[in-house]
Structures are given as structure tokens and as C-alpha cells.
Amino acid sequence: METEVIVFLILAFVAIGSAIGMIINKNAVYSALFLILNFATVAIFYLMLGAPFIAMAQVTVYAGAIMVLFLFVIMLLGAEQLKKADKGEWQKPVAILFVVVLIVEAVYLIFGGGGDLLPMINEVSEVGDPISLATKLFKEYFLPFQVTAVLLLAAMVGAIVITKQDKKS
Amino acid sequence: MVDYLAILPEIALLVLAAILLLVDIRLKEEGKDTLNWIALFGLVITFVLTILLAQPGEEEVIWGGMLRHDWMAFVFRLVFIAGAAFTVVFSRGWEAIGDRGEFYGLLVLSTLGMTLMGAAGDLVMLLLAIETASIPLYIMAGFSTKDGKSAEAGFKYLLFGAMTSAVMMYGFSLLFGFGGTTDIYALADAIAAGNVPTLPLMTSIILVLVGFGFKISMFPFHFWSPDVYEGAPTPVTGFLSTASKAAGFAVLVRVMLVAFPSVTVEWQTLLAILSAITMTVGNLVALRQTNIKRMLAYSSIGHAGYILMGVAAASSLGVISVVYYIAAYLLTNLAAFGFVAIYYKQTGSDEIEDYAGFSRRSPGLAFAMLFTFLSLGGIPPLGGFFGKLLVFSAAIQADMVWLAVVGVLNAVIALYYYLTVIKFVYLRRQEGDEVPFPVAKSQSLAIIICVLGVTFLGVIMAPMFELAQKVASSFF
């Protein structure tokens, strides 16, 4: 096996392990930390896929900003653990069935068919370098980029309105 | 130049939102009423500007394919802006939202997102448009934070919304993988050229449908809507059940018809089955409701089922019927939630039983309510009747007679519970039903416009039908 495939498999193992760790952990803080580990591994995948800019954004935005916000709220509410047992009843069988189907699909993709559908990743040079990304972002995707500003404005106003205690009361 | 002229409504809405947020800071507590007027006039001006300046012309592909400047986008823009304007009128004086600049600002931003949803021609644009429309709606549903129910409604809405949009995004990524492009119009050719097998393609279509189905409250993604409709402030509920649903249908029609012609038969069958289940579930559960907001929530699930029938027909007549139905449904449902809002403000109750004696307290309003509910039930010669007629004939034309039969049976069930409400309004009495019922002038005017509009759609079909034909011509 090539080195890159071995690295991939090790990282994939870490990613799946940390995802499982996140969903089974009772303590929300540990769950958040597992998720950060997961995001960091995915950032390395982005580097392997020739997307350095996205990898950096992944670390700063996801693992940094978003997860810090999560940890902050968990600590603020003192909601590390639920008082009642944390398990769903009727959803469990449905969920497990769903997961089994998807994992079978994954195994099928790796070992079986899908070969002709999904080509090997071809060696494309510099597809994801920040310059080509920025050129495309500010030319072709200029309008969506502007809409992001509207979206973030709405989210910001909303988050403030909802958390701000009413001044009249 | 066309690029900017075509997004003039969006620019106007953005300016309006900014004005609302800024003026709010300078206003004193007593003057907050002004915000309502600013929002209303701003939306009316945007509506007029859209008709005058932003009509589709020669050039259809704008902003490098991000948006489409066609009749579909144009008609739905008008639908959303009108929906927002009526919502502003009914929010007037509503506790905790009626005097808040942020509320109107978010309403306008959400409308902006919807207008982009109707025009989006690219998956990236579509994703952002859907989120720009949804995120303000989550906040609006949970706006009265002091009312525990409202905050819960907002939270529940957000949780289901975030979940379904995550699934939808996975579907988008698979589609990108099949086609190698994010342009919805180029996707069809790319999928055809790439010989994508049906099974994986249908899987990704289903994943995408999860997101769209949530927006239109299609079975099995409907169960959030009664709770959210009940908990959210009533004017917001009206907006959710009309404009937001219409936006979902605009996206559904465009994406299904444009991007997946290679598997039309498969998705037609899927949507036909979902349509039948959606309307049956909605109407049957609506029968048992005692709270009028929950009843209207289930009834609006039923209506989503009827409209889906038009989408499932996948024909020119199908698109026409969808547009016609949505136009009629917009006016009637906005008016219906308008009554609920007005009634709640006076009596503090949403129970159907408490509507007893309403006809004595306010004969005019009760008559308008009779009109609206008959149109929802599909009685001729009102707008709702022709909407249903068109949808059923589209289904029959597409060789789905069974679906039309299910639709007719459902219409009968639906009529029963609409008439139950009317029975309380007209035939039952309760103490104190001689006291007259004050209604704000702007609100009675809005209701008169709705009732006239519904009658117009029922009596003179031609203008709206021609407009709907133009919409259909952008696909066939």
C-alpha cells in the first residue's frame, strides 16, 4: 500500500473514532472536544485533497469559533450532563437501521462496484490554491458572497434580540 | 445593467431592512408605531417597483447563471412581497413584536431570501437563499422570548430546519459529484452525459427532497409544523404557512423540472405518492383539532398535498395549477390567520369553541371569514375552487386519475372541518356576544383586499391564468 493510503486509513480511523466518541459520550464537554478532534482530522483531509484555504477555514471557523461558542454555552448553562437518562426509545431501531444501510453502502463503494462511477482522484495541479479560489469567489460567485453578508447580519441581529433580556421587564 | 435592474427588488428590500433597523434606534417608545407604517410602505413601494422595473426581458441568465430572470422568479417575488406586506399589517399592535424594528427588519430580510429562492439557478445560490429565508424565520417564530411557547417553537423549528438542511446539503454534494457543476441548468446535461445510474441519482434526489419537503411541510417532514404554528406569534404563523411554503414550492418546481428530466417518471411517482399521503394525513388530523391554529396548520399540510399534485404532474398545466393554487392560497390563508390574530388580540383565545357568537359581534368580519373558509374548502366561485380544479385536471392529464380521486375525497373531508368553524361563528352563541368588536382600519382594509382578491381569482380567471402560463413557458 502507498504511504498516502496508509495515512488516509489512520486518519479515517481517528475521524470515525472521534465521531463515535462524540455521540456516545454522556458529558457534553467531552463530546465537544471529540468533535473538535474530528474537525481537525477533516482539516488534514482537506490538505491532502489540495484545499489549503478550506483547511485553514475549517480550523479557524469550525474548530475555533463555532466549537468555542458551543463550549461557552455548555458552560454557561451548566448543561454538561442531563439529569434524566439520555436515550431515545422508538428512534433507536430506525436510527440503527439507517446507519447500517449507509455503512453497507460505504463498504460497497470501497470494495465492490462504483469503480467505474467514481474515478481515481487525478493529479490536478494547484486546483485549490487561494488565488484561483478567490478569483472564482469574487467573479463567478460574487452575488452569493454578498448574500452571505445579509445572512450573517440577520443571524447577528437575531441572536442579540433573542438573548437580550427585555429592558421593560 | 440588466444584472442590477433584475435584483432591484432585493436591493430595495435590503435598503428597507437597513432603514427599519436604523430608525428603530432613534425612535422613542411611544413612536414605535411608525415602524409598522415604514415597513408597510416600503414593501408596497418594492412591490410597485418590481412590477414596473423588474419584469423579465430578453436576457434570462443573470449574474453568471447564479440567478434566473424569468416569469417564475417574477411572479413568486410578487407573492412573497405581498405576503410580507399582509404580515406587517396583521403584526400591528401584536404584543412583543408589533413595535420592534428588529422584527420588521428580519421579516424583510427573510422576504429577500425568498425572492432569491424563487430566482436561484445555482446550487450555491439556492443554499444561501434558503438559509437567508429560514434563519430570520427561526428567530421570528421564537421572537417573544418571554412567552415560553414561542421560544420553544423557534427552537423546534430551527432544530428540524438545521437537520433537514444538513441532509439536503449532503444531497447537493452528491449531485455535484454526479454532474461536476453547481449550475442547476447545466446539471441535467451533465447527469445525462455521465450516465449516472438511477439508484444513486434517486438517492440524492430523496436527500434533496428532505430539505424541500421540510419547507413545504410535506409528509413525513410535516410534524414540526403544528407545534411551530401554534407556538409562534400568529402573524408569523401566517407568514410561515404562506410565503415560506410558496418559496419551498418555487424551489421544488424549478429544481425538479430543470435538473432531473432523465428520471422524471421516478420522481413523479414518488411525489404523487407523497402528495396523496400528505393531504390525507393533514386533513384527517385536522378533523380532531380544537385549537384553530393547529387546525389551520394541519389544513395547510393538506393544501401542500394538493399543490404537490400539480408538481407531480410535471407538465405545463401542472406548473400553471401550482402558480394559480399558490396565488389563491396565499390570499385566503393570510386572511384566515389574520382573523385568528385579530380575534386573539381581543379575546386571548385560539380555541374554536370560543368563536361562538362571532357573527353577532362583528358581522362584517364574520362574513369575510365565511368567504375565506369556503374558498379554502374549494367552493365555487372562489379562488380556491379554481386552484383545486386546475390541480385535479393536471393530475388527470398526467394519467394519475387515482391521485385526483384521493384529492376530491380529501376536499370533502376538508370542507367538513372548515364548516365546523363557520358553524361556531354563525350558529352558536355565547355570553357577551352583543359587544361590538373593534378592528384596526388597516387590518380591515387588508382583509377586504384578500376577500376581493379571492373572489377575483374565482370569477375572472384569465389574467392570473395568463400569468401562470408565462411562468410555465419558462420550463416547457
Add this chain to the structure above:
Amino acid sequence: MVPLSYYVALSAILFALGALGVLTRRNTIIIFMSIELMLNSANLLFVAFARSFGDVSGQIFVFFVMAVAAAEVAVGLALIVAVFRNKHTINIDEVSGLKG
């Protein structure tokens, strides 16, 4: 080189685990984190496809998904705080005071 199908399989597994978390956990914050995991798996798929097509638009999609996720999380956590103030719990079953 790592075949594309490996990445597709990995992202499918991560997506499934995210969905499992959403469906089985009762702690709303963990449900929310599971949704982030699902989004992340979609992102991984986008970048992998972008590489195989040699087309940056997949990466741009991811960029926008990140903006959307940030907005959703900000509003979602604000709503969690608002609900917590009323109910003093973040258990989804106890939060659902509205009848199911």
C-alpha cells in the same frame, strides 16, 4: 493516490454517525453538534469531488456552507439559551411542552 471512493465512503460513515447522534441523543446541544458533524461530512464530499473534477466550485460551496453553519449555530445557541431560561432544561423531551 487515495481513490475517491474511499473519501465517499468515509463521508457516508461520518454522515451516518451524525444522523445516529441526532436521532438517539436527548441533549439538544449534542443533537446540534451531531448536525454539525453531518454538515462536515457533506463538506468533505464536496472537497473530494472538487479535487476529482479539478474544479474549485466544490471548495467554494464548502466556504459558503461554513458561513451558513456559523449563522445557524449563533441563532441556535441563542434559542437554546432562551428556552433554558424558561424551562431550565435542555432535554428535548422536556422542552417539547407543545404536544407532539
